[in-house]
Every structure is written in C-alpha cells, then in structure tokens.
Amino acid sequence: MSLITSYWVVACVILPAVMGAGILLFLRHHLTLSRLAAVGSCLALIVVGVVLVVQANGGEIQSYALGNWRAPFGIVLVLDRLSAMMVLLTSILSLVVLVYAISTGTDRKGWHFHPLFQFQLLGLNGAFLTGDLFNLFVFFEVLLIASYGLMLHGQGGQRLKAGVQYVIINLVGSTLFLVAVGLLYGVTGTLNMADLAVRVAAAPAGDQGLMAAAGLLLTTVFALKAAVVPLHFWLPGTYAATTGTVAALFAIMTKVGAYSIIRTSTLIFGEDAGGLAFLVGPWLLPAALLTLIIGFVGMFAARGLRDLAAWAVVGSMGTLLCAVSVFTVQSMGPALYYILHSTLAGAALFLVVDLIAQRRAEHGDAITLAPRFRQIEILSALFFLAAIAAVGLPPLSGFVGKLLVLDGVRVSPHAVWIWGAILTTTVLGVLAFARAGSMIFWKSASVEGEIVLRSLRGRRGGVGAAAALLLALAGLTVLAGPVTDYTAAAAAQLFAPEQYIDAVLGPQSGGCR
C-alpha cells in the first residue's frame, strides 16, 4: 500500500482531534467561526469517508501502523469494508445533526458544543478503525467522555438526573471492559485483534474456559452500549432527557456496540476459534429477541414522543442483533444494511420529534391533545415518513432492511422465532405510531386555537435537516442494489478473517487457516 492512500485512514481520526482542540483553544468565543470550522470538519470527514469506502471496496484490507511501530507491538488502524462504511455513515449523520444544531440554536444553549461534537466524532471513528483491543477501550472512553458532555448540554434537572445514571452505568461498563481485556491479555499475551485471533485459535484446551469468560464479558460490555435487554434500562431515560439534537447523534452510539460485537465475534472468536467459535451466538439470540419485543412494547407504553423514539431505537437494535446473532454470511449482509437504515431512521425520528416538541410550547412532546401548531402540515408529513421508516413499511428502506433480515435468518434453526418476533413487533410498532400520530395530528385538529410562539428558530434549516435524513433513507431504498452488494461483500470479508490477519501481521503470519 502506498503512503498517500494510507494517510486517508488516519485522517478521519486526526481531523476531528485537531479541529476539536482548535475550536476549543482559539474559537471558543467566536460562535460563527466555530460553527464554520465544525461544518468544514464534517464536510471534510464526508469526503474522507467516501474515499475510504471507495478504497475499501477494492477488496484489499489496509492496515496503518501508528508511529510506524509494527503490529502486533504497535497500534494499528485497519480499514476494511465494514469500518469504511461505519466511518462514512458517522460523517453523514454528524453533518446533518450539526446543521440541525446550528439552525435550531442548540449549540448556543451551553458551552463547548462544537469541541465536544468533534471529540465525539474522534472517538467514533477511532473505535470503528482501530485494530487493537486496548485502543478500542481508549476510543470508547473518548467517545463516552464527549457523550457525557453532549448529553448534559443545556442542563436542567431532569437531564442531570438522567446524566448521573448514564455516566455511572457506563463507568461500570468500562470497568468490565478492562476485566475482559486483562483476561485476554493474561491468557494470550497480546492485545492486537489480529494477533488475538491467531492465538485464540491456537490456544491449548486448558485456557478455553478463561477465554470464553473474557469473550462473554467483552460482549456484555458491548451489549450494554447496544442497549440489549436486560442492559437497556439506561437508554430510554437518557435519550428522552437529552436534547433532540444529541439524541439524534446518539443513534450511532448503540451501533458502536453492535459493530464491536460483530468485529470481535467474527475476528477473535470466529470460525477458527474451535470450541469458542461464535460463542456469544446462543446468548445473544434470546437477548436480541427480548430486546425486540420489549422495545416495541415500550413504544406502546410511551407517554411522550421522545420516549416513543427511544423505545423505537431499542426495538431496532433487537431487529439488528437478531440478524447478527445468527453469525452467517447470509444474515450478516442484511444486518449491515439494517445498521445503515436504523441509524438514519432513528436520527430522523428524534429530529422530527424535537421539531414537533419545540412548536407545541408547553405541551412539549406529550402524546396528548393540543391546539394546532406552526408548520403542522409539513411536520405531520415528516412524522408519517419517519414512522414508516422506523417500523419498516414500504416504500422506505426499513421495509427493504427487514425483508433482507427475514430472508437472511432463514438459515438459522431458530428462524421461526425470529420471523415471529419481527413480524409481530412490526404490527405493534405500526399501532404505537398510529396511536401517537392520530392523537397529535388528527384528534388535535378538533381542538380550538393555535399555539403562538414568540420566536421560532430553525424553520427552514431544522426541518430541512430532518427532511435530508428521510431523503437519505429514500436514497438507501433506491440504491438498495449497490448498497446490499457492498454489505454482502463486507460480510464476506468479515467471515474470512485470514485476510484481516494477513493485512495486519503480514502474509507470513500463517493466519488461522
């Protein structure tokens, strides 16, 4: 690999780091300039993301050794189809959310929104690219620390209360992460994921118990981030209490958990790991089914639109992890497509809900009768579309995604359960959205009067950002062919870990073939 191409990989980690620090140090008191710098950074990240996807789509896995220290001794960033896809997804989502934050003025409700936003992107991109387990922990901490600041942005009692819970549960999660990392290091003597894959496959039978414990602990931590039942309790409170802007950005956070489960399970505990191959599968499937059911039942119980959107995120993680937990090439491709869809759909839902709540003044996001509010026509249309996307009805990409997932999981012996759960919960989701939508838009039509707002920010920009996400979903539907080709190729790459190992350790490593 030539030097020039390899710089693209490290650029998407360095760029937000430099921009975040730069905005914090030099542009702290210049709102317009820091906004320009933040948008510029996000635009540049999209360019980098596109270049990375094009590079990764060539089929060759790239490994960038930081400081030129050779793996497994140094830390490497590894670019394959999956990580390139996640980086591009993150950059697109972040640009839309940033435009929304600027046009609705969310970034002025507290200090340091833009630096925290950039550090969040640093953590996310790092977590998607790193090829080292301890480095993954560090990037998790970076993105978590930034997310604490963003989650508390704007403050207020309810937000602080939810923030305490969010921070504490994630600190406990980080502790467990370290236990798992320590166990794996103690048994194998390495932390490089490619090297771990080789050593886990070659480990003596006596060490299998310890490594199984480490693998399951690791998955527990990732499941906590992915809000898998019974570790989902933090999500609805956190997402409903924070600003809609941040909640929309956090749509990618649960996917970091899903990404990490996919990465570690296919690489370290993949097909060649003998007795440890895909050891989380039997645990993950029932948990994912429960997540799916509880998520959609929770939507039914929601009293506010934010709660509704938060539970919809839990439900979509259930659908996604059902497909992941089967651990076959056929089901992983659809799962990756569903990651793209559910991130954008979840974010769109949060933005639309936030727009509605702002315009309903004191009624906020409560699912109750209220007088007519401004821009009700366009917002009802956007809510309708976001609901269609979130539940998975045609014509948006949720339908394509669910169809692909249903088709992909047919190879599983438990396919009946997955089919039953996904189809039943889709009906539940339709009913929950219909209940909320008809209460807010239809029945409220009979209420006299109109809600008058003194000032309304983001009439064009805010609505435009939400509409842009829905357009992206439409694009995902229209381009379903090329996108599913890409995700299928990414899945194939995941289930042939020797390519990854050769790219990181060099072709003489003797991979775990």
Add this chain to the structure above:
Amino acid sequence: MISLEFLVASAIAVLTAAGVYLVLRRRTFPVVLGLAFLSYAINVFLFAMGRLAIDRPPLYDKAAAGYTDPLPQALVLTAIVIAFGMTAFVVVLALRSYLETGVDRVDGAPDAEGGQ
C-alpha cells in the same frame, strides 16, 4: 505459607466485593466510592495479568536473567488516568445534580421520609 498470588488475588476479591456492594447503594456518594474501589481492583488485576515477578527489570538490561512484562504496567497507567478523570467528573456531576434537583439518589426518585 501464603503465596504472593493468593494475597494479590484475595486483595482483588475484597476490593471488588466492596466496590460491587457500594455501587449498588442508593445515594451517589457511596456509588462514587464503589466505582473508585472497582477501579482499584481492576488496576491490581491488570497488573497481575502480566504475572507476578519479583526483582526483575521491565526494560532491557544486559545483566538481567529474566524480565517482568512491562505492557500491563502501561495499561494500568492509562486505566488509572482515565479512572481518575472519570471519578472527578462523576463527583462534580453528582454534586451539581444534587444542588439543582435536591435529590441525592441514583435512581432520581425523591427521598422518602427519614432518608436512607
């Protein structure tokens, strides 16, 4: 005789047990202490994962007969820094939350009569 491994292992066990107990408490201060205990336990645990070797240098030395593993020490250092920062953050956050809402409970529910 009690071996070094037994001593270290039981120290980790006691720290973890204390940490888990405190993390499950109702008020924020014991929970913060519990998080601190847990992070101490993890630091010792990570350190021990490089095996317990006595009187060995971690770096290259011509006269050395053997080495102790330097990597866990580097990991522990990172973990200490992160845990320290997070503990400071959670203390400030808990304080701020208490001052703003008047509630010092982790679940955010108002205090019952007579407190804890």
